[in-house]
Amino acid sequence: MAVMTPTRLDDALEMAAGNPDAHLLSGGTDFMVEVNFNHRKPVDVISLARVDELRQWSEDRGAGTIFVGAGVVYAEMEKGPLSALLPALAEAARTVGSPQIRAAGTLGGNLGTCSPAGDGLPVLSALDAQVHLASTGGTRTVPFSAFMTGPKKNDRRPGEIITGVTIPTGDDFQGYSKVGVRNAMVISIASACLSVRDGRVRVALGSVGPVIIRATAAEEWVSSVPVVDASVALEFGERVATESRPIDDHRSTAAYRRHAVSVISRRLLERSNDR
Template identity: 60%
Template sequence: MSVVVPRTLTDALSAMAANPSALLLQGGTDLMVEINFNHRKPVDVIALRRVAELRAVKIDGKTISIGAGLPYQEMETGQIAQLVPALGQAARTVGSPQIRAAGSLGGNLGTCSPAGDGLPVLSALDAMINLRSASASRAVSIHEFMVGVKRNAKMPDEIIVSATMPIVRGWQGYAKVGVRNAMVISVASCCLVVDRAAGTVAVALGAVGPTVIRCRQAEQWLATKVDLKQTATIDAKLAAEFGQRVATEARPIDDHRSTADYRRHAVAKLSGRLLQRSGAQ
């Protein structure tokens, strides 16, 4: 196996252009598992760990761009957790401290598992995914980027550089259910974002469909029931009905982690509780 270790994004892009079949390695917390299980046998690897540009955080007042290689531990606290609280919360649920020291949003996007904890947050915030190849750059909406179970819209010679999301004035939260409290892949997850300036709510679900699901009908229904520009206590009955409506948009399956019925129940509860929390703050 050949391993190229570029120090700049330009060098990484040149290495990709020269060999688009090479596998990109960031933290390795997904890729090394696949290699260890013989699910993948890469011939050439481009290790991105030394590319500082991929760990950059850029804030322009209205938006924040988070480098694809930034490890989760940098999102758990500090400025990112303050400006994008749902991402901070999601980051704190990923694996263990060791996994959070290495794993990245770029890797979550690269793997594109419907259970990836960063992805419902990016969906609820309508994030843009910034991609580059040696000859071009483009920004793709997260909704077009995630195309199916472990499938995304990245071209073979592209590197995910960063994800850009708005800094929302309002409330946001992330919650997940798993078989235990830590070191667990989501059985069901939910991100809820209330934008007080726009008077809108966004709800995205993880692990209950082939990819992350945005619940547009429940979002629209809620906007007719509550003035989302104001903070107001959310009645338990309203939260429960909202949860039921969210659950009807899920497309869960039975698998080794859980059943479709339980997953539907879980997203109803998670979304209802997040909505109630949004009204309390």
């Protein structure tokens, strides 16, 4: 049993290669809940909290992209220059837990856990983010749509570390909306991220299926409609809801989730129209 605390990415990759079963720990806001409640007995842990290389973000204006390191915390996405570049990510970050959680939780941790309720994930889906992974054998890049494979399941291979995501910039609009039982400290029961670029609408849904769902049929339909008015927005919401695949569970019902996702998708489209 050991906790490893590398400070360089190369060292972390060596540790992950030597111990592919070790848990990769970032902010700890998911992992420690499971440990505290005896749902998980950690054996070996590689803490990435001190790897500064993972905590950087940068804009590539030439390529029209932003790289967000896996160790960037929600507090940094919520305010300041990154929030201006990725407003939907900022809106999503703002809904995560409490200030204490947002000071610790990271985008890489959200990807590692890969919960359908992960607040950052609909943003990565709607904005067509690419997920970067590294190992001692090299690096690879996977579109987010292929990265998340099921509830709390992803394409990360043993020995790999999620290093960050690349997100295209230049959307004409992007927004995020979330429904929970109250206004703070809440796990989403339905969420949506909507972006518009050159008249093309993209919408991704959280907490209403085993993975983040892109409502591609509704996207196609609304992108072909010349003028978005109230009745179009209403129909868009309804079409989005038919593409969701929610379940009844302890947090909500499938019927309510379908309703909620229809309402927030409609409102996001209206917001994009009002800009």
